[in-house]
């Protein structure tokens with residue numbers, strides 16, 4: 001299926017929770033969805049007979065200056081089609097439902113997005129830092145992040 | 159260096175070597191240095207090449223040890239992150255004296271490509287442990303690391319073992335007086 005068909009089908013099923021389909025050349029077109037119903041949408045995409053998106057090839061965080069975003073790249077092993085989902089949340093309340101139960105790949109990817117962007121994935125079974133030390137402060141890939149002066153008594157800047 | 163060359167010396171000849179005990183001890187130490195086996199980043203790939211048969215690190219008498227208790231020196235080969243810095247310090251403290259450190263590559267020397275925007279990178283491993291030999295490069299070629307090893311062997315050969323503190327102090331004073339002379343001339 002092409003993106004437009006997938007979008008139409010999702011729109012039919014979930015109505016307002018599907019915001020829009022956007023062309024974004026040169027990268028793939030993406031479907032903006034509402035974070036509230038993300039889990040239902042993802043389950044539907046994985047299990048519906050003519051979608052079967054059984055593979056989450058990437059999950060990444062984004063800093064959109066005012067908001068935070070999460071991007072999901074899905075792929076179907078059977079039909080060989082792909083789709084990109086995006087959700088945005090505010091920086092004050094960065095809660096996104098976890099898709100870790102739907103695709104196990106999401107486990108570490110969500111921990112990474114939490115570690116570097118501070119997106120909180122609700123329902124994740126073990127949401128702790130994955131790359132930085134556990135006691136690290138702040139979320140380094142946010143655009144307003146400031147490099148700390150020292151870490152455990154070691155000077156950080158050059 | 160040193161000791162075996164004396165065999166070729168016409169005055170010593172005949173299979174007899176005369177030398178100080180320090181010479182003998184240093185010779186033994188410099189020719190059987192065992193290193194702590196760990197690699198950190200891309201430099202570790204080059205380090206592995208040095209270990210393999212083509213460059214053959216073992217001809218320097220270097221054998222990899224996986225325990226810091228058995229190691230004589232460590233090669234910090236690559237990017238030292240903040241998380242790793244504390245572990246490197248622990249490893250260094252676990253090594254028995256005498257112990258030496260070779261810092262391999264720009265990252266371990268000064269932060270390398272991460273010097274400005276690397277919030278997570280230690281800007282030079284000498285901020286946590288003392289370094290004896292710096293090998294520059296990103297990554298250094300295997301030959302460069304071998305030269306670093308030769309430098310280290312030379313250093314070990316010339317090190318003081320007996321009356322160490324007194325001799326180190328004397329060397330320091332000598333250096334200071336030389337630099338004083340240079341400064342007064344300017």
Ligand code: SF4
Nearest residue numbers: 200201263264265296
């Ligand atoms: S010095 Fe260069 S090659 Fe070595 S670890 Fe750093 S970036 Fe990698």
